[in-house]
Amino acid sequence: MRVTPQPVRRQVEERLREAIITSRFMPGEHLSDRMLGDVFGVSRGVIREAVRLLEAEGLIKVVPNRGPFVAFLSxxxxxxxxxxxxxxxxxxxxxxxxxxxxxxxxxxxxxxxxxxxxxxxxxxxxxxxxxxxxxxxxxxxxxxxxxxxxxxxxxxxxxxxxxxxxxxxxxxxxxxxxxxxxxxxxxxxxxxxxxxxxxxxxxxxxxxxxxxxxxxxxxxxxxxxxxxxx
The missing domain is CATH 1.20.120.530 (GntR ligand-binding domain-like)
Known part of the structure; x- marks a missing residue:
């Protein structure tokens, strides 16, 4: 049976979600495109798409003019x-x-x-x-x-x-x-x-x-x- 590889964006999304869930990235931590690109070895476009999806889940908060941060839960x-x-x-x-x-x-x-x-x-x-x-x-x-x-x-x-x-x-x-x-x-x-x-x-x-x-x-x-x- 042939296994179809997941799209790169989906892989990054899952790995970033896991990093937040397991506290590798802590609440309030800045998730810059450059840092995430270095961690996951992908382009900024892929990073931004993954961030957008996790923002919709409430795991990431994007602050205008500052970028994405791991969301706090009040x-x-x-x-x-x-x-x-x-x-x-x-x-x-x-x-x-x-x-x-x-x-x-x-x-x-x-x-x-x-x-x-x-x-x-x-x-x-x-x-x-x-x-x-x-x-x-x-x-x-x-x-x-x-x-x-x-x-x-x-x-x-x-x-x-x-x-x-x-x-x-x-x-x-x-x-x-x-x-x-x-x-x-x-x-x-x-x-x-x-x-x-x-x-x-x-x-x-x-x-x-x-x-x-x-x-x-x-x-x-x-x-x-x-x-x-x-």
Whole structure:
């Protein structure tokens, strides 16, 4: 079977998205055409097209006369993202409980057991990759292409917050317990319980993420005051 190579622009788009999601490029970092061209080894035209597409996803913000930057997620924006994510994730869990194959349910359990075996202090990218695998199985098995597409984009949008909350030693055991309830509801083929467990998981994640964002805002405000008083 012949494998058709992806267009260069698509490859750059995916690699740039991955670099932002995994915090290789941090919020607020300037993504100049020259720097990205050197990193990915492509022309500025290809870079600009990839940037335009990721701007539409909310991962990049283009500032007039300054260029593209990795987008920040404010507390207000995060609140909206988590509200929508809660509904989409609940739909995915419900659909998975109703329509996933026995093999897919076993695969979901296998990924969960890998996550459950981790301990506080585990590298946050390891944790994030496990969560991405978990959602990959769920989105495939829920058999709803619209939910899968929209939820995947939202998870990309707040991936850096997810990595931060997952690496919190106090949050990790809670995350594992919440996901265990999701998996057990799915294994019982209980769509209502899967819906409720998914919504509760997102609700708890939102509380942690918003606490982090609000603390960051307070710290930045305090630093600004210190500079003003110097």
């Amino acid at each position: 507390a207000a924006e995060a609140t909206q993202v988590y509200e929508v994510r809660a509904v989409l994730e609940a739909l995915a869990g419900q659909g998975f409980a109703e329509r996933a194959s026995t093999e897919e349910i076993a695969e979901l359990r296998e990924v969960f057991e890998e996550l459950a075996a981790t301990r506080p202090g585990t590298d946050r990218m390891v944790l994030l990759n496990l969560k991405r695998r978990f959602y990959g199985v769920m989105l495939r098995g829920c058999r709803n292409a619209y939910v899968a597409r929209m939820l995947d984009q939202l998870l990309n949008r707040n991936s850096q917050l997810r990595a931060t909350t997952l690496s919190d030693p106090k949050r990790l055991p809670q995350t594992i317990a919440e996901i265990r309830r999701i998996v057990e509801a799915i294994e019982r083929r209980d769509p209502g319980a899967a819906w409720a467990a998914c919504r509760e998981h997102v609700h708890q994640a939102a509380q942690v993420a918003l606490r982090i964002l609000n603390q960051q805002a307070r710290d930045e405000a305090a630093q600004g005051l210190e500079v003003a008083l110097d």
